[in-house]
Amino acid sequence: MRFCLEGLKLPEEAVLFRGTREGIHIYLNDEVEFPSVVDSLEQRLATSQNFFQGARVVINTGRRTLSADQMATVSQILNRYEGVQLVRLEQSKAAQKQSNSEMTALVVEKPVRSGQQLYHPGHIIVIGDVNPGAEIVAEGNIVIMGAL
Incomplete structure (x- = not known):
């Protein structure tokens, strides 16, 4: 096929x-x-x-x-x-x-430090800074409300 x-x-x-x-x-x-x-x-x-x-x-x-x-x-x-x-x-x-209509959001209300890894099958919202060396992977959207 x-x-x-x-x-x-x-x-x-x-x-x-x-x-x-x-x-x-x-x-x-x-x-x-x-x-x-x-x-x-x-x-x-x-x-x-x-x-x-x-x-x-x-x-x-x-x-x-x-x-x-x-x-x-x-x-x-x-x-x-x-x-x-x-x-x-x-x-x-x-x-x-x-897929977007079925996804949930993970809200992180703190900075993501170097070496940290965030994985989520939906959307990720970070309320805080994302430092160099941090890794964020999501199937949906990634929104960062802070310094990248």
Whole structure:
């Protein structure tokens, strides 16, 4: 079976790469189990390391909503390659509307210190400063009311 992202027909591959003016779009097949997608992504990046040096990358997850752990996994894979910059994570508009309406918010009313990691499957609102070296990962929006 083929899968479709906003009208774009994709082959049965777990991962598809497309070059655009913005950088490289990596489409993750939402019909393939996530571990298979991760394996395919690692394999494709490893076989063409030089191609991705200095690349700006946009990840499109289709209808799949990634958990905080899954987002961290994808981010860690990309961080292994020098100069690869993750610009943003996208999903289909239908999935965004559905997932945003179901998400809860985590409100943190204190500074996030260097070395601290915040993961939440919804939105994160930080009322306080976020110091360099802190990591915040959320499936939803991240709002910081303080210095970044």
